[in-house]
Amino acid sequence: MPKQKLHPLPSAAFQILLSLAGEDLHGYGIMRQVADQTDGRIRLGPGTLYSSIQTLLEEKFIEEVDQREDPKLNHERRRYYRLTSAGRKLARSEAERLADLLRVARTKKILRGDYV
Amino acid sequence: MSEKIYALLLRLYPSRFRAEYGEEALQLFRDRARGERGFFLTLRLWLDLLADLAISVPSEYFHAHPSFIVSPVRQHLDGTPSFFLLENESPRLGALLFGSVLSLLAIATVSVLNGHGASYRPLGALVAQSHPNASRSSAVGRLAPQRAADSEQRILASRQPTTAANALIAGDAEPGSFRSSFLLMLRRFGPVKPQALQPRPQSVARAVVESAKLDRAERDRVIDGAIANLKQHYIHPDAAKKMADALLAHEKSGDDDAATDGEAFAALLTRQMRDVSPDMHLVVVYSQAPLPQGLTGPTPEDLARYREAMEHENCTFEKVKILPRNIGYLKLNSFPDPSVCRSTARTAMASLNHVDAIIFDLRDNRGGEPDMVALMAAYLFDHPEYWYNPRENTTQLSWTLSPIPGNRLADKPVYVLTSARTFSGAEQFCYDLKMLKRATLVGETTGGAAHSGVFHRIDDHFGMGIPETRPINPFSKTDWAETGVDPDVKVKAADALETALKLAQTKLSKN
Numbered sequence: 280m281p282k283q284k285l286h287p288l289p290s291a292a293f294q295i296l297l298s299l300a301g302e303d304l305h306g307y308g309i310m311r312q313v314a315d316q317t318d319g320r321i322r323l324g325p326g327t328l329y330s331s332i333q334t335l336l337e338e339k340f341i342e343e344v345d346q347r348e349d350p351k352l353n354h355e356r357r358r359y360y361r362l363t364s365a366g367r368k369l370a371r372s373e374a375e376r377l378a379d380l381l382r383v384a385r386t387k388k389i390l391r392g393d394y395v
Numbered sequence: 396m397s398e399k400i401y402a403l404l405l406r407l408y409p410s411r412f413r414a415e416y417g418e419e420a421l422q423l424f425r426d427r428a429r430g431e432r433g434f435f436l437t438l439r440l441w442l443d444l445l446a447d448l449a450i451s452v453p454s455e456y457f458h459a460h461p462s463f464i465v466s467p468v469r470q471h472l473d474g475t476p477s478f479f480l481l482e483n484e485s486p487r488l489g490a491l492l493f494g495s496v497l498s499l500l501a502i503a504t505v506s507v508l509n510g511h512g513a514s515y516r517p518l519g520a521l522v523a524q525s526h527p528n529a530s531r532s533s534a535v536g537r538l539a540p541q542r543a544a545d546s547e548q549r550i551l552a553s554r555q556p557t558t559a560a561n562a563l564i565a566g567d568a569e570p571g572s573f574r575s576s577f578l579l580m581l582r583r584f585g586p587v588k589p590q591a592l593q594p595r596p597q598s599v600a601r602a603v604v605e606s607a608k609l610d611r612a613e614r615d616r617v618i619d620g621a622i623a624n625l626k627q628h629y630i631h632p633d634a635a636k637k638m639a640d641a642l643l644a645h646e647k648s649g650d651d652d653a654a655t656d657g658e659a660f661a662a663l664l665t666r667q668m669r670d671v672s673p674d675m676h677l678v679v680v681y682s683q684a685p686l687p688q689g690l691t692g693p694t695p696e697d698l699a700r701y702r703e704a705m706e707h708e709n710c711t712f713e714k715v716k717i718l719p720r721n722i723g724y725l726k727l728n729s730f731p732d733p734s735v736c737r738s739t740a741r742t743a744m745a746s747l748n749h750v751d752a753i754i755f756d757l758r759d760n761r762g763g764e765p766d767m768v769a770l771m772a773a774y775l776f777d778h779p780e781y782w783y784n785p786r787e788n789t790t791q792l793s794w795t796l797s798p799i800p801g802n803r804l805a806d807k808p809v810y811v812l813t814s815a816r817t818f819s820g821a822e823q824f825c826y827d828l829k830m831l832k833r834a835t836l837v838g839e840t841t842g843g844a845a846h847s848g849v850f851h852r853i854d855d856h857f858g859m860g861i862p863e864t865r866p867i868n869p870f871s872k873t874d875w876a877e878t879g880v881d882p883d884v885k886v887k888a889a890d891a892l893e894t895a896l897k898l899a900q901t902k903l904s905k906n
Binding site: 306307310322323324325326327328329330332333334355357358 | 408412415416419420421422423424426427443444446447448450451452454455458
């Protein structure tokens with residue numbers, strides 16, 4: 280069932296994978312990173328965020344690293360998440376799928392610009 | 396505070412999710428709340444959270460229990476209802492309480508919305524809203540009918556305390572009389588139309604002497620006046636000319652000489668006109684007391700007095716109750732002006748909205764405003780129904796304003812109680828419902844007052860009602876003018892309620 284949940288890959292899950300591509304993050308960090316990388320268009324709510332994290336964990340696309348303090352956030356202990364190699368692969372294939380779509384859009388003159 | 400609210404909302408998630416990520420979600424909320432201060436940012440935060448809840452809660456349950464996707468067909472086959480469990484654990488006391496509070500809130504919200512949307516109020520609200528004396532409604536009710544029915548007369552009377560109109564009304568205790576009807580009509584129709592024949596200056600004293608015994612000169616004057624009015628106002632000019640010729644012919648041949656009494660002469664002229672044109676709304680009336688000149692419409696004081704009278708008498712809605720077998724009973728003693736009594740009418744009808752049959756008691760109803768008649772009738776149909784009104788031209792106004800939102804009476808059996816005192820607008824209610832086969836009339840033949848003409852003064856003692864509109868009566872050539880409306884079940888007025896109740900009970904037990 281969870282496989283069905285990630286096929287097609289929901290936008291929130293893809294954004295989480297992308298946010299973890301650079302560094303390990305805790306929940307709030309992921310939320311902020313996603314907001315940054317989408318220019319504030321996507322602000323993941325707690326329900327959506329942890330629901331997606333739960334699924335990605337179950338499918339081993341991300342993993343929980345450890346609990347540590349965030350010096351920027353009152354030194355409270357938080358769970359950090361890391362992208363696994365399977366997760367990176369999934370993110371790449373999704374990005375390629377989108378790039379294919381982009382190419383089609385440009386061929387059809389829906390979108391201007393260079394071929395990716 | 397807001398954190399507590401969010402913590403409560405988190406309980407909407409499945410327990411497995413809460414156990415695993417409840418604290419994390421709460422922490423995320425704290426982080427965001429710390430970073431997003433100010434009115435707009437806080438508002439945005441809560442909008443985000445609510446949207447998030449709306450999306451993620453169902454999805455969590457859905458994915459946590461894959462079996463929801465496929466319905467358990469096998470379980471349905473044996474006809475036994477089956478239920479899904481969202482949680483495997485038994486609910487906590489707090490969850491039960493939370494659920495109860497939510498349910499109560501939902502019910503309260505729906506009730507409030509219902510009340511605003513369809514003006515529905517429970518029966519108790521009716522008692523509370525009606526005037527403070529409503530609790531002793533039965534006592535008021537016994538006094539109310541006559542007072543209520545006559546309240547319009549009192550308005551006219553009180554405005555002109557010294558006029559002949561007052562004297563006429565005061566002396567007109569007989570309810571079925573034409574004269575009171577016409578005087579009521581003056582109020583409804585506004586100013587008396589310009590007269591074709593201005594009465595010659597006469598002193599009241601002379602007029603009173605003359606009224607005792609008619610001479611030929613007076614008869615000629617009345618006939619001339621009647622002819623002039625007919626020619627000017629009657630809706631069919633050809634018929635008006637024929638009637639005028641007939642009146643003159645009768646006068647010449649001396650047919651009128653025997654009529655030395657005003658009443659008899661008026662009746663004779665009426666008959667002579669109707670022999671030519673059988674129009675029951677055409678009538679000549681005689682008043683022993685001089686008719687007032689230049690009556691105008693009601694003044695603001697009249698309206699204020701009327702409003703006060705209606706408030707005091709609960710708009711003549713004397714009784715609104717639910718009888719055994721869930722049969723609604725509404726005793727209405729007039730059809731008051733909707734601009735004053737619309738909300739009372741709505742409240743009364745809303746309180747009877749859930750009955751299985753309804754009885755309208757119009758035995759003491761002396762008529763009133765056609766708009767109120769149509770308003771009450773609107774509850775009895777689920778689509779606009781042609782509503783014959785002898786006072787109006789046929790326009791879009793001749794349709795009932797059905798359906799009324801939230802109304803459930805449109806398909807319920809209707810019984811209307813009648814008596815010989817059921818009059819005018821009340822007869823319109825009876826006549827139209829009978830013609831539309833929407834009600835069973837129980838009681839006596841009604842009074843027979845249609846008042847569709849406009850009153851024109853001929854002189855101090857004679858006036859006439861002339862129809863000036865062309866109403867379309869789709870049911871029959873005549874209406875209830877003078878003949879009254881015959882009941883479907885003829886019983887004495889006093890026995891009408893008992894009979895109607897039996898009829899209703901029999902009908903309901905068959906269903």
